Amino acid sequence: MKEETFLQLPVYIHEKGVESMRRVQSIICASLIVGSFMVNMFGCASKSVQSGGETQASRPETKSGAGQDLPDTSFSGRDSSGGLRGLDKNPSEERLGSGGSLMAKADPGSAGRQIEDIRAEQAAVAAGLRDIFFAYDSFAISEDGRQVLAHDAEWIKANPGAQVKIEGHCDERGTSAYNLVLGEKRAKAARNYLVELGVTPNHLSIVSYGKERPVCKEHVESCYAQNRRAHMLLKTGK
């Protein structure tokens, strides 16, 4: 918090000052890290004795699933002039390049996947699987929703090879980010209710699209209502 307060002040420090401050900071940081590492070593040792040596649970770090080596994203601060050379009474010519023109590469697999998606939609319709709809801001399953899911559950239980994907969707109101979380809550609510009705969990998977893939694009409540849904897809295998 201290440093934020400091940043509010209209103070500009000469670049050298920043550098030397950084150096001091990194020395402090390094010693803190070493210090905390030592504390941790002893702290953890005594803790794991108390908890019966359950090291797995006390380890806070995991891997993110990142596969390849990542490029270096470290950033040590920018040149305060932002690459500008300043005005000059006798200016020499500066040549400007366009900075490269990236052309996005189309993913060759995307068309095939779109066809798969269409098949999964059609398969769900053919099987009579129905979507459920939600109230504004809510992921609670309505009475209508329960009836629909009861029907869906019967079909899934009767078709043990079926793999059903439940997509959570939202209307356009609210933020993009929070609607992704809300969409996941809707998909989860539907899945959990199906499991309650006896569907084996590994026949079900969920995904959230938030407000990013609306089925209806008008700015009216009738349209919003259609978009607040848990949408059923049936994977066809091939």
Added chain:
Amino acid sequence: MAFRAGVIISLCLSAGLVWIIESGAADVFLEATRPDFQKIPLGVVGIENAGGAESPEGRIRLGSRIEEVLKADVRRSLVFSLVDLSGIGVKVNHLGKTPDPSFKQAAEQGVSVIVWGKAGMKNEDKDADVNMEGYVYDAGSDEMVGGKRYAGSPSVVRLMAHRFADELVFRYTGEPGIARTKIAYVSEVGPARELFVMDYDGHDPRQVTADGFLNLMPRWSPDRRFLVFTAYRNRNTQDIDMIELATGKRWTLVSLSGLNITPALSPDGNFLAFSSSHEGNSELYRMDTRTKDMQRLTVNAAGDLSPSWSPSGREIAFTSDRSGGPQVFLMSADGSNVRRLTFEGDYNAAPAWSPRGNWIAYVCRSPKKDYKLCLISPDGQKRVQLTTGHGVDDSPSWSPDGRHLVFSSTADGKSQIYMINTDGKDLERITFTGTHNSAPTWSPAS
């Protein structure tokens, strides 16, 4: 010289605190975000059409195009106020670097800075170099205090104006300006949503991804080389990816089960904060980009998402619905010291910490259930609603100078991208084409 000193002293007074730096590149630093800051009156006489080109029409377009871009940049800088010189008899100087005697007249009427220049092509070949010269007259010293000469292909004409505008800002504030910054955003391409990057004024959009499905909520790396974003490769895999803008090379940063969203790189580039639901519900995590080690930051049965780093990298603002509806919370970057920041209203989300540290912008739901932009100080003491009217405003992102926000809004029907000053003035729409443009993110300064 006395006038110049006067200008500097009044700038000192309005800024409160000024550092004169030794390097000589710029002589005054000032704080142009203070409400009592007086903009510097600047007039653009014109960018003349220089010789060389055969087609008079082509020449006229070139000069006036640069002039138009330059004037818009000067206005958006919020450092200068653009003075209309046409009414006070100021002439373009055809001789180049020497100020016209009429400039002094304008200075006497309060104009502090006068800018003029010329632009032309070496010959009529459409691929020939464009040359631009721009000069600056300072009323305080009553002389031409500096200029620039640029050359490049016709594709960099706008960049010449942007670069010259940034030089003006740099000269008078010591800050690099924002005219060369970029905005990354999401745009609808057929059934898909893809990443794009455009100039800060909405020009020159370039498509960055073409996956054919869904890519969302890009964020810049602090060195501007990369974008990190939420990537749905298809309906079965949803990752956090990173793309290198110069090459299109791509990496998967986070590939866990569930929802992996809202990535944000720390100001030093060493950590990626993001939200993942792989342990059940959406929680915030922090990944060391060098070791790929991951640390969980939040422990809560509710949804935690949308991390935004403070400029120091010590704190993170985020959205959480642990108290019912979504609200903005703050915590230390290690997940400790969590406290709720917003209390007004039942929906506050998508926080964005300003690069100056003094404000957090976010989406607030008004009593009329409109989603608008609000600003709150990190201590929660000051709060203002910035936008009004109908439509859903979303994804506020700060300009690197902390004077503007870019955001998406459905105020005109379809989602488009807008810019606004932090005082709520100068609302400007910057995207006009396409069926859906959203999730804008302003790049760091160059």
